[in-house]
Amino acid sequence: MEKEICKISVAGNWLGDEYTFYENHTIKRxxxxxxxxxNxxxxxxxxxxSNQSKDKIIKNCPEEFKERIMQILDYP
Incomplete structure (x- = not known):
């Protein structure tokens, strides 16, 4: 299994929604x-x-991983 970069939760209510980013640029939701x-x-x-989900991911991303995650997502 590839090395994990970070997990980012974008849950807006009581339903879970979490993205896990890996070194090989795979994304698990x-x-x-x-x-x-x-689950x-x-x-x-x-x-x-979606662009809306990418916005939420970047907004909730820990600062130390933000640049890397933006590259993976091809985020402007």
Missing amino acids: VYDNHSLNS KTEWLEPQQI
Whole structure:
């Protein structure tokens, strides 16, 4: 398994939504659809993430990882 860079939570309410970024530029998202359908996992490419979600990820990103995560997301 690739080395993890960081995990970033973008949950806005009581449903979980967390992105994990890895050294090889893979992105894992673990999220809850609703209380009975939780901890769903999907592997994403940067172009599959909406601009609105990218905004939330960068906003919640720890400062020491921000530049690296912006590069992975191809964030302006």
